[in-house]
Amino acid sequence: MAFSRVLGQTRIKSVMGKTLKGGRLAHAYLLTGPDGVGKEAMALEICRVLHCRAQGSKKGQGLEPCGRCPGCQKMKGLVHPDLKLLFPIPSRWANKPPESANGGDLLGEEIAKKADDYYHTIRIPGGNNILIEQIRPLNRYLAFRPVESDWKVIIIFQADRLTPEAANALLHILEEPPSQSLFLLVSGQPGSILPTIRSRCQGVRFANxxxxxxxxxxxxxxxxxxxxxxxxxxxxxxxxxxxxxxxxEDVDRNREGALGLVLGFTGGSPSQVSDLIEEWQGKDRYQLTEGLRLVSLWLRDAQILRELTARDGESCPHLVNQDRADRVVEVLDRFPRGDFLGAVAQVEKAVDLIDKNVYLKSILMNLAINLRALLGGK
Ligand SMILES: [Zn+2]
The missing domain is CATH 1.10.8 (Helicase, Ruva Protein; domain 3)
Structure with missing residues (x-):
């Protein structure tokens, strides 16, 4: 099957498949949708098809890369000369690419992980933005014809993290894109992308x-x-x-940890709350976001359970934490008048702020105050 490394998304596969087969690609696409639904995987798959010399890029032919030709071989490690992969990097890398002493190993490892698993998210510590220094060299890269493929492909992960200067430089390129160039921008937060860039891309929206x-x-x-x-x-x-x-990860443990945060923030002593904040502050952005997602699921479950007349969680298939319905009952008992939906909104707001790189400690402190106010306690 075509696009074999992308799970689901049959509508998009069919649309992109027809476009590729018909050889009617736009110059730029913006792939949007929630995290982890296969946007990046799809961008890489499209590139794989285009760079396969056996069939992929030939108009009117099959869509499954052969896996053996030189193009496919190079795509295996994501080191094809006609592919540029951009994603947020630390600003200290702005003027010189990292050598192994200062992060090059890490960069190589992350790209290798991505090549191995298209759903892996490339994360470089301190890499918060896509910099102008990454966009400028594209002019030179695009000035020449593709080396081995029919297309020069530029994939930009987390395109919402372009700095304003980088975004403007990219806009200039997109205003007059060279022929045989294809831009694939990927973003979970397209609202943060310059509207003028968005308007130059064909949007592709991914579903859950x-x-x-x-x-x-x-x-x-x-x-x-x-x-x-x-x-x-x-x-x-x-x-x-x-x-x-x-x-x-250890799902059960993380889930308990998330519940511990709710109970601790709302019922703990000031020193317990500050210990909790310290503990959660020590997580990386990713673990923190995931942990807070688990928190909001407990709260949602409590709301669902409250709306049921019978207090029988075991028979309620709508609970996410169905196998721990006893714990959901506990949450509901603990906060008989709790505003669970308000609390979920606060947790989501906190996740949003983490994405925007707001100081973690203040996000968590605010969350503790808000949860206490919204949920109350017994
Ligand atoms: Zn091939």
Whole structure:
């Protein structure tokens, strides 16, 4: 099947498949949608098809790369001369690419991980922005014809993280894109991208991945345990990327940790609250976001349970934490008049602020205050 490394997204596969087959590619696409639904994977898959010398880029032919030609071989390590991969890097890398002493190993490792798993998110510590120094060299890169393929492909992950200067430089390129060039911008937050850039890209909106699809994907990745897979598929909220990360961690422990945050923030002594803040502050941005997602799922479950007349969580398939319905009952008992939806909104706001790089400690302190006010306690 075409685009074999992208889970679900059949509508997009069919549209992009027809476009590729017909050889009617636009110059730029903006792939948007929630995190972990396969946007980056799709961008890489499109590139794989275009760079396969055996068939992919030939008009009117098949869409599955052969895997053997020189183009496919180079795409295996994501080191094709007609592919530029951009993503946020630390500003200290602005003027010279990292050598192995100062981050080059890490960069290589991250790209290797991405090549191995298209759902892996490339993360470089301190890499918050895509810099003008990454965009400028594109002019030179695009000034020449493709080396081995029919297309020069530029993939930009987290395109919402372009600095204003970088965005303007990119806009100039997009205003007069060279022939045989293809830009694939990927973003979970397209609202933060310059509207003039957005208007030059054809939008492709990705939907959440269904629970059954996620289960199938987990199985393919060799994650067999039925209870855990089902739970992960539920917790992942339509994101296969999140599912994979959850599968790599101790789900039960993280879930308990999230519940501990709710109970501690609302009922703990000031020193317990500050210990909790310190503990959560020590997580990386990613773990923190995921942990807070788990927090909001507990709160949502409590709201759902409250709306049921019978207090029987076991028989309620809508609970995400269905296997721990006893704990959901506990939350509901603890906060009989709690505004759970208001609390969920606060948690989501905190996640948003983390994305915007606001100081973690103040985000968590505010969250503690807000949860206490909204949930109250017994
Ligand atoms: Zn090939």
């Amino acid at each position: 991945v269904g629970e059954e699809e996620i289960l199938r994907g987990l199985k393919e990745k060799g994650i067999p345990e039925e209870r855990l897979s089902r739970l992960i598929a539920k917790l992942a909220g339509g994101s296969f990327g999140v599912a994979l990360r959850l599968a790599a």
